[in-house]
Amino acid sequence: xxxxxxxxxxxxxxxxxxxxxxxxxxxxxxxxxxxxxxxxxxxxxxxxxxxxxxxxxxxxxxxxxxxxxxxxxxxxxxxxxxxxxxxxxxxxxxxxxxxxxxxxxxxxxx
Numbered sequence: 001x002x003x004x005x006x007x008x009x010x011x012x013x014x015x016x017x018x019x020x021x022x023x024x025x026x027x028x029x030x031x032x033x034x035x036x037x038x039x040x041x042x043x044x045x046x047x048x049x050x051x052x053x054x055x056x057x058x059x060x061x062x063x064x065x066x067x068x069x070x071x072x073x074x075x076x077x078x079x080x081x082x083x084x085x086x087x088x089x090x091x092x093x094x095x096x097x098x099x100x101x102x103x104x105x106x107x108x109x110x
Contacts, residue, residue: 037080037091038069067094 040060052058062068067079070091080091 033072034074036071036074037082038071039082 040062042058042060044058067081068091069076070078070080070093077097078093079095080093083090083092
């Protein structure tokens with residue numbers, strides 16, 4: 001009997017793989033995820049920070065026409081724009097991160 005090199009063997013998913021994926025998703029469906037929207041950021045000296053008072057304006061690094069970053073547990077998943085929903089802020093998803101791309105291309109935000 002000849003040994004098969006695992007690296008050369010083609011991957012063939014089991015016929016029940018889609019069913020297993022759906023079952024796995026159902027197991028995880030109730031796990032809480034922290035969704036955040038980042039309007040922008042800036043860096044400043046501590047001395048400038050302590051001088052902030054009510055009414056101070058801090059300029060951010062994002063232009064008004066640029067999309068906002070939408071993150072899930074710190075990982076960039078989409079970009080969107082601010083909307084108003086019943087007197088509250090909301091975000092309209094405009095661009096979803098390509099999930100087919102390699103995981104290395106995902107950006108992790110702290």
